[in-house]
Amino acid sequence: MTDIASITRRLEDDYDGLAPQLRKAARYVVKAPTEIALYSLREVAARAEVGPTTFVRLAAQLGFSSYNAFRETFREGLRAGADRYASNVQQLQQHRRAADFDQLYRNTGELIIQNISTAYSSIGAADIARFGQLMKGAHRLYILGLRSNYCLSFYLYYVLRTFMSNVVLLEGRMGMLIDELGDIGAKDVLVAISFEPYAADAVKAVEHAVKTGATVIAVTDTTLSPIARHATELLIPPITSTSYYQSLVATMALLEGLVCYLVAHSGPRIVQRVKKEFERRDNFGVYWRDRD
Numbered sequence: 001m002t003d004i005a006s007i008t009r010r011l012e013d014d015y016d017g018l019a020p021q022l023r024k025a026a027r028y029v030v031k032a033p034t035e036i037a038l039y040s041l042r043e044v045a046a047r048a049e050v051g052p053t054t055f056v057r058l059a060a061q062l063g064f065s066s067y068n069a070f071r072e073t074f075r076e077g078l079r080a081g082a083d084r085y086a087s088n089v090q091q092l093q094q095h096r097r098a099a100d101f102d103q104l105y106r107n108t109g110e111l112i113i114q115n116i117s118t119a120y121s122s123i124g125a126a127d128i129a130r131f132g133q134l135m136k137g138a139h140r141l142y143i144l145g146l147r148s149n150y151c152l153s154f155y156l157y158y159v160l161r162t163f164m165s166n167v168v169l170l171e172g173r174m175g176m177l178i179d180e181l182g183d184i185g186a187k188d189v190l191v192a193i194s195f196e197p198y199a200a201d202a203v204k205a206v207e208h209a210v211k212t213g214a215t216v217i218a219v220t221d222t223t224l225s226p227i228a229r230h231a232t233e234l235l236i237p238p239i240t241s242t243s244y245y246q247s248l249v250a251t252m253a254l255l256e257g258l259v260c261y262l263v264a265h266s267g268p269r270i271v272q273r274v275k276k277e278f279e280r281r282d283n284f285g286v287y288w289r290d291r292d
Contacts, residue, residue, distance in 0.1 A: 004033050004074060010062060012223055021054045022061070023224075029058070031196065031222040037074035041067055108242045115238040115250035123235065123254060131217055131233055132261035138215070139187035144170040144206075146199040152219075152248060153193055156255050162277045163263065163270045172201050181205060186213035193219040194227045195239060195246050203227055219251060 011026045018026060028048035029036060035044055045052040059070035135141055141164065145153025150171070157169040170180045184190065190209040194202040198220075206227045209216050218231035221239055228234055237254050241247035263270065281287060 003076075007062060007073065008033075008223075014061075015224055015229075018061075021050050022058050024048060025050050025054045025058045027196070027222060027224045030224050033074050036071055041071075104242065111240060111242055112247060112249050115240060115247055116253045118238045119250040119254055120257070123237070127235070128254070128257050128261055131235065132258055132265065134189050134215055134217060134233065135191065135258075136262060136265060138166065138189035140166050140168055140184070140189075142168045142170055142181070142184060142188060142190040142209075142214075144190060144202060145193035146172060146202050148245070148248070149193045149195065149199075149202075152251055152255060153191075155252065156191065156259070159259050160262065163266055163273050170205065177201050177205060178208070181208060184209055184212050184214050188212075189215045189217065191217045191219065192227050192231075193251070194225070195221045196225070198226055206231065221246070 008030055011030055015023060015026060025048055028044070028050075032047070035047060039047070041052050041055060045055055048055075055070075056067045059067045062070065064070040064073075141160070143153045143157045143160075145151075145156075153169065157167055160167045168180070168182075170177060172180065188209075190206065192202055192206050192209075203226045206216055206218065207230070210230045215233075216227075216231040217233045217235065218225065218227045219235045219237070220228050221236060222228065223234065223236070228236075235254065237251045239246035239248070239250065
C-alpha cells in the first residue's frame, strides 16, 4: 500500500468491520487527507474527535509499521501536488496572528474559486445529467437538507417549484419529518444533502427512504458518510474552507448546474409554466415595483 488512493479503497472495503471509533477516524482520513499530512497526530485526533491511539490502531490495521509511516504516505501525496492549496491554508494558520484581514480575505476568495473549479472539473456533465434524469423521472421529488444545509435544499426546492409540481421540501419542523416523508416509495427520489457533522434526522430519513425502495441521491463529503453508504447516487463536492466550517459555495454551484439540466430537458411547456408562475406572483404583489 503506497498511495492515498489505495488507502482510501482499503478503508472503504473494510469500513463495515471497523469498531465505531476506528470508523470515525477512517471517515476523517477519507474526508481530509491533507490534514493527515500537515498536522501532528495529536492535532489530527483532536480534529477527528477521537483519541491519538485510535489513529495508531488504524495505521496498524492498514499494515503500516507505525503512525509516522502511515502519515508519510500522505506527505508524499502532498509533495506530489495532490492538494497544493491546502499547504497555503496551513501556512496561513501558522501565521494567523500576524496576518491581516486583507490576506485572509484574498485566501478565502481564492479557495472558493478553487473549490468551484475542482467541482466542475471532477464532476462531469454526464454525472449531473444522470442525477437530473433520475429527478426528472420521479413520481415525487423530495429535497432534504437540515441545519446548515437547509439553505441549499430550500434554494433547490424554490427554483424547481417554478417549473415542477411534484417537488416536496422536507424540513422536519415540530418533529414532523417522518410525516413529511409520507408514503415515499419506489417511484420517488430523495435528494439528501448532509455534511459532517451529519444531522441525525437526515441519516434516519435516508435510511427510511432506502427501505421503501426510493432512489436516493446523496450530496455529501465522503463515500463513508452515513447518508452515502446506501445511496443510489453520490455527489461529493469540495467543501474546504478558510473558516472553521465547511464551504457550501461549490455545492451551490453544482446545484445551479443541475437546475440548468432540468430546465433544458423539461420540454416546451416549461416556458408557459414559468411565465404563469411569475405572473401569479406579480398579481399577488410579491415583488416590489416602482410606481409612477
